[in-house]
Amino acid sequence: MRSEREKMAAGEWYCCLDEQLDALRATARLAVHQHATMAPDARGAMAPLLRTLFGSVAQGAFIEAPFHCSYGFNISLGKNVYLNAGCVILDSAPVKIGEGAMLGPGVQIYCADHHRDVEKRSKGIEIAKPVTIGNNAWIGGGAIILPGITIGEGAIVGAGSVVTKDVAPGQTVVGNPARKIIPKDADTLI
Structure with a gap:
């Protein structure tokens, strides 16, 4: 029988209320x-603890505090x-942030998607979906990226x-939900 961590890594439904996952989250909280x-x-x-915890960190990557x-x-x-400052990454699935990408203050990235059935949700059943942010993307302050999203290069x-x-690569989106816009004056956009 596979562990909840193995199910999480495989992108299957898993229970987040699990001792092994609790221990891993405790390690992240210390970092x-x-x-x-x-x-x-x-x-x-x-x-140092945060750097060693991450899957990979390339040269020049910088994280302001606080971070979660x-x-x-x-x-x-x-x-x-x-x-x-204030970025939050709920990384139950892979989160890849490409070269030169900039995330403004308070950006939140969510990988966990909770079950729609109330009984299953109350028992901690969720699924993890990866998030990818392309090279040189710019994520404005307070933006929220939902599970399974890819943001293209630039x-x-x-x-x-x-x-x-x-x-899409090179696209600009704004709003809730975010929608594509075609800026008339890129200097006054954001």
Whole structure:
């Protein structure tokens, strides 16, 4: 019989109320606590525990404090990625953030999708869907990226937007739900 972590990794329905998953989340909480409480000059781009927790971190990646993640090991940061203060990544599935991508303050990325059946949901049944953010994408402050979303290379997500569908490379989306716009004056867009 497979563990709940194995089901989560396979993209199947799993129970998040599980001792092994609880322990992994506790490890992540220690790492984000260290990141939030270290002096900025001692922490540098990322606290040591957080850096070792992540799946991969390329040169020049920088995370402002505070920051929160569920597990950490599902997060991959490309070269020169920047996460502003208050970002949250609920990484029950892989989250890949491409080179040069910038996330504004308070951006939230969710991978967990809870069951629609109230009884199953109350028992912690959920499914994990990956999120991918392409190279040089810009995610405005307070944006929310829902499970299973891909944001293409060079795309822009306006501040406060809720992204419910994939965003094509080079596309700009704004609003709730986020919708494609064609900017008349790109300098005043966001």
